[in-house]
Amino acid sequence: MILVLVEQDGGQPSRSSLEAVTAARRLAVAAGVPLEAVLFGAGASGAAAALGAYGVSSAHVVEHARLDAYAPAAWGRSVAELVKAGSPSIVVAVGSDRGQEVLAYAAAMLDAPMAANCVEVRPGELFEVVRQRWGGSLLEEARLDGPVRLLTIAEHATQLEEAAAPSVVAVAPFTPTLSDADLRVRVVARVAPEAGKVSLADARVVVGGGRGVGGSEAFGELEELAALLHGAVGVSRVVTSAGWRPHSQQVGQTGTRIAPDIYIACGISGAIQHIVGCKAAKAILVINTDREAPIMSRAAYAVIGDLHTVVPAISAEIRRRQAS
Numbered sequence: 001m002i003l004v005l006v007e008q009d010g011g012q013p014s015r016s017s018l019e020a021v022t023a024a025r026r027l028a029v030a031a032g033v034p035l036e037a038v039l040f041g042a043g044a045s046g047a048a049a050a051l052g053a054y055g056v057s058s059a060h061v062v063e064h065a066r067l068d069a070y071a072p073a074a075w076g077r078s079v080a081e082l083v084k085a086g087s088p089s090i091v092v093a094v095g096s097d098r099g100q101e102v103l104a105y106a107a108a109m110l111d112a113p114m115a116a117n118c119v120e121v122r123p124g125e126l127f128e129v130v131r132q133r134w135g136g137s138l139l140e141e142a143r144l145d146g147p148v149r150l151l152t153i154a155e156h157a158t159q160l161e162e163a164a165a166p167s168v169v170a171v172a173p174f175t176p177t178l179s180d181a182d183l184r185v186r187v188v189a190r191v192a193p194e195a196g197k198v199s200l201a202d203a204r205v206v207v208g209g210g211r212g213v214g215g216s217e218a219f220g221e222l223e224e225l226a227a228l229l230h231g232a233v234g235v236s237r238v239v240t241s242a243g244w245r246p247h248s249q250q251v252g253q254t255g256t257r258i259a260p261d262i263y264i265a266c267g268i269s270g271a272i273q274h275i276v277g278c279k280a281a282k283a284i285l286v287i288n289t290d291r292e293a294p295i296m297s298r299a300a301y302a303v304i305g306d307l308h309t310v311v312p313a314i315s316a317e318i319r320r321r322q323a324s
């Protein structure tokens with residue numbers, strides 16, 4: 001059996017978790033073993049039912065009053081208990097903050113090997129993986145040895161793919177044995193994003209702003225373009241360090257990894273730590289005054305010019321076309 005951790009919110013599996021399910025199903029099909037899932041929190045049963053399309057045959061749902069909110073050690077303990085009960089050969093999660101943290105706890109509790117941010121998995125006698133290091137700028141081959149191997153799959157490294165034949169998911173509750181120590185770290189409050197705003201990680205269009213935007217007040221131009229394109233605003237670390245925008249909008253190695261259809265990068269030079277976060281974009285449109293900026297090498301389209309002229313001009317053209 002292969003076990004996959006699926007993150008969900010309000011009864012919907014996260015898109016990046018479905019990438020991990022896709023990767024896990026390929027391993028399960030190759031090994032001829034069933035694919036099981038584990039989900040946490042209110043709404044987990046609904047999200048579990050939706051996994052049939054991705055080939056999950058059964059799901060363990062942890063709907064525990066103390067585990068509705070994220071609690072990494074307790075979630076890790078639950079995964080470790082499921083491993084002891086079901087003896088999966090592989091445990092998979094997406095390489096999100098939560099996926100890394102929960103599997104790291106579970107691996108430590110099980111004294112089992114774990115590899116983070118895998119882009120390729122070659123099971124077999126040697127069990128080799130290729131994993132991203134240094135924010136994806138280096139690929140490393142590694143071998144995992146043990147009766148159970150824990151892997152996270154690098155976000156946006158796997159194309160979503162439904163199973164050839166959908167299955168009906170057998171959903172069963174699971175109650176872990178927890179101690180107070182397992183709940184020392186837990187989420188105590190949740191701040192909902194502004195109503196109507198598209199999440200940065202899932203946005204199909206992202207309008208990015210860097211130092212070239214010049215200040216917090218000038219982000220109105222980028223907000224307007226993002227709203228016209230039903231997208232989200234993302235920023236470089238210079239922008240969050242200056243306090244112009246919150247860290248939740250940072251794209252990059254130490255921020256969010258995005259995979260939009262188009263990333264419109266305005267006044268951003270393209271440092272490697274930023275590129276790590278946006279390289280999964282299908283296309284990048286660069287707006288920059290410097291034709292030599294490193295990000296140009298990643299651009300499918302570029303406008304050499306002042307973003308304060310170019311961005312309002314694009315918005316005005318979109319509004320004109322929408323009105324006609």
Ligand SMILES: Cc1cc2nc3c(=O)[nH]c(=O)nc-3n(C[C@H](O)[C@H](O)[C@H](O)COP(=O)(O)OP(=O)(O)OC[C@H]3O[C@@H](n4cnc5c(N)ncnc54)[C@H](O)[C@@H]3O)c2cc1C
Nearest residue numbers: 210211212236237252253254267268269274288289290307
């Ligand atoms: C450990 C570590 C982690 C990091 N993590 C991240 C991360 O997660 N995300 C991240 O973004 N960075 C990260 N960084 C920082 C990164 O190295 C860069 O410093 C940062 O990305 C640069 O931001 P920038 O492109 O906005 O600024 P700059 O490099 O200063 O580039 C500004 C660009 O704006 C252009 N410009 C200026 N005025 C205009 C104008 N009016 N119109 C159009 N273009 C204009 C300039 O030509 C230039 O290309 C990290 C660094 C370290 C060491």
